[in-house]
Amino acid sequence: MLCDNCKKNPATFFYKDVSGEQIKEVHLCEECARKKGIISDKKLSPHEILQKLLKSVEKEDGQIVCPICLLTLSEFKKFGRFGCANCLKVFEPYIKTLIREVQNSEKHIGKKAKPGGRRIVEIFRLKEELRRALEKEAYEDAAKIRDQLKTMGVENV
Amino acid sequence: MFENIKWLISPELSRECEEKEIVVSTRIRVARNIEGIPFELKMKTKDAEKLVQMVKSALEMNFKGKFLDLQKLKPLEKESLLESHLISPAIVKKELPTATFISEEGNISIMVNEEDHLRIQGLSCGLNLSNIASKVYEFEEILGQELGYAYNENYGFITSCPTNLGTGLRASVLLHLPGLVYTNEIEKILKSTFNLGMAVRGLYGEGSEIKGNLFQISNQHTLGFKEDELIEKITKFTKMLIDLELKARDVILNRARYELEDKIFRSLGILTSARLINSDEVLSLLSAIRLGIGLGLIKDIDIITLNEIMLVTRPGNIQLYYGEILEEQERDIRRADYIRHKLAKRNPASD
Ligand SMILES: [Zn+2]
Ligand SMILES: [Zn+2]
Numbered sequence: 001m002l003c004d005n006c007k008k009n010p011a012t013f014f015y016k017d018v019s020g021e022q023i024k025e026v027h028l029c030e031e032c033a034r035k036k037g038i039i040s041d042k043k044l045s046p047h048e049i050l051q052k053l054l055k056s057v058e059k060e061d062g063q064i065v066c067p068i069c070l071l072t073l074s075e076f077k078k079f080g081r082f083g084c085a086n087c088l089k090v091f092e093p094y095i096k097t098l099i100r101e102v103q104n105s106e107k108h109i110g111k112k113a114k115p116g117g118r119r120i121v122e123i124f125r126l127k128e129e130l131r132r133a134l135e136k137e138a139y140e141d142a143a144k145i146r147d148q149l150k151t152m153g154v155e156n157v
Numbered sequence: 158m159f160e161n162i163k164w165l166i167s168p169e170l171s172r173e174c175e176e177k178e179i180v181v182s183t184r185i186r187v188a189r190n191i192e193g194i195p196f197e198l199k200m201k202t203k204d205a206e207k208l209v210q211m212v213k214s215a216l217e218m219n220f221k222g223k224f225l226d227l228q229k230l231k232p233l234e235k236e237s238l239l240e241s242h243l244i245s246p247a248i249v250k251k252e253l254p255t256a257t258f259i260s261e262e263g264n265i266s267i268m269v270n271e272e273d274h275l276r277i278q279g280l281s282c283g284l285n286l287s288n289i290a291s292k293v294y295e296f297e298e299i300l301g302q303e304l305g306y307a308y309n310e311n312y313g314f315i316t317s318c319p320t321n322l323g324t325g326l327r328a329s330v331l332l333h334l335p336g337l338v339y340t341n342e343i344e345k346i347l348k349s350t351f352n353l354g355m356a357v358r359g360l361y362g363e364g365s366e367i368k369g370n371l372f373q374i375s376n377q378h379t380l381g382f383k384e385d386e387l388i389e390k391i392t393k394f395t396k397m398l399i400d401l402e403l404k405a406r407d408v409i410l411n412r413a414r415y416e417l418e419d420k421i422f423r424s425l426g427i428l429t430s431a432r433l434i435n436s437d438e439v440l441s442l443l444s445a446i447r448l449g450i451g452l453g454l455i456k457d458i459d460i461i462t463l464n465e466i467m468l469v470t471r472p473g474n475i476q477l478y479y480g481e482i483l484e485e486q487e488r489d490i491r492r493a494d495y496i497r498h499k500l501a502k503r504n505p506a507s508d
Contacts, residue, residue, distance in 0.1 A: 013345075045377065046320040046377055046378060047320055050318075069195050069196075069199040070199075071198065071199060079198055080318060080319070081196065081198045081272075081318055082198070082315065082317055082318075082319075083195060083196055083198045083199035084194075084195050084196055084307075085190060085192055085193075085196075085308075085309075085315045088309055088312060088315050088322075089309070095319070099312065099319055099322065099380070102319055102320055103320070103322065103323065103378050103381060104354070105323070105380045105381020105382075107311060107312075107381060108309075108310075108312055108313025108314075108322070108323045108324070108380055109381065109382065109383055110313060110324040110383050110384050111294075111324070111383075111384055112308070113306045113308035113314065114301060116301055116303065116305060117302060118303065119302070119303050120214050120215045120304055121305060124207070124210070124214075153218065
């Protein structure tokens with residue numbers, strides 16, 4: 001059987017194309033399969049691509065710092081991990097290409113974060129305030145915080 | 158002895174479901190982080206403790222289930238959770254406080270302080286991605302309201318590693334494809350998965366070898382698509398693989414029916430008579446039985462029983478099942494015992 005693409009070389013590579021509505025059997029020669037990017041010598045996973053891209057360290061990377069968690073861009077490139085939610089904003093101008101290469105995309109189009117009351121975060125904040133009030137023996141304040149906590153559904157504090 | 162864990166068999170995995178012979182299980186996991194708390198790389202013990210407490214409260218106020226402090230579990234209990242896919246190898250290795258929540262139905266597990274603050278996972282038998290995804294997102298939404306997720310307009314949910322940005326979603330199916338293995342077609346097919354944005358792994362995730370003709374297919378990217386689109390894509394691809402697997406089986410039946418039947422019934426013979434058996438041999442024998450059921454050659458064993466045997470005979474789970482620490486040979490004896498008894502309970506053989 002000859003290659004569907006060049007119709008010259010014998011087809012040695014068969015695969016089912018499921019990108020369209022119908023499943024098509026495709027027959028290609030090694031060369032055309034490679035040209036079409038269907039097979040490549042190095043198939044890198046997103047993790048491997050990330051590791052490769054992180055190696056390009058610039059001198060000034062040590063000076064670019066996330067003010068919240070103090071992670072530098074060079075540390076990000078060393079570990080391949082963000083230190084906090086704010087890092088992305090700080091490093092964004094320098095890692096746009098990296099994200100595009102790793103993810104094959106540069107824009108989130110999925111579900112969005114829904115704004116919520118963050119009730120638990122508030123409860124933990126109030127509990128901490130209560131602890132401090134009790135430490136200072138500010139019992140009136142403590143009672144107020146307890147009432148607040150009660151309205152949020154927290155008993156026995 | 159192991160009072161903490163009694164979930165060996167998730168009820169979800171013993172339910173009736175579609176395509177359960179070829180699709181052993183379906184999994185969804187969503188990675189989320191909480192705004193205002195440092196990520197793994199910069200996290201201190203104090204932050205980790207606080208996060209565990211906050212997630213615990215958020216779950217207790219909204220859901221029924223079991224919240225387990227992983228530091229308090231025995232090594233064997235952790236191994237069993239690992240074998241049951243309820244926790245990951247990465248979380249077991251961590252030194253900071255970690256926890257896991259297991260829903261009342263046993264199909265949702267939430268890891269706290271893995272690589273991300275939250276890894277919300279759903280597990281189901283058969284091809285069931287959209288169902289299990291909607292359960293996962295029930296938990297995801299409530300926890301988001303209570304805790305507030307780290308989010309960026311452009312890049313979606315912010316994760317510790319850039320490879321999880323966006324949806325933070327990994328959907329996977331564990332497929333049993335003996336026909337494609339025996340006909341040597343599997344290599345060709347797996348080559349094409351890569352270009353469709355999917356990865357193939359063994360039973361226990363990245364780097365694990367292929368055992369028992371089981372292949373795990375999952376998406377490679379997490380950014381730039383809608384959740385339902387991805388689920389649809391994997392479902393479609395799985396259905397195509399099922400179709401190819403069934404065709405491969407027809408080919409084998411036409412060309413080598415007796416060899417195949419022989420392999421299947423010899424496997425059954427070993428499983429019902431062995432006195433010593435290791436867990437990898439069990440996986441490969443179970444694959445033959447599974448195929449036998451799929452082809453209608455074995456009618457008195459059901460897939461649910463096989464799933465149960467597959468899970469209980471793992472090295473950690475078998476010890477938990479008998480409630481004691483067992484040396485390797487002792488495990489092989491008990492495993493063989495367990496399987497013989499399990500298969501002896503079946504209905505009289507069909508022919
Ligand atoms: Zn060609
Ligand atoms: Zn930061």
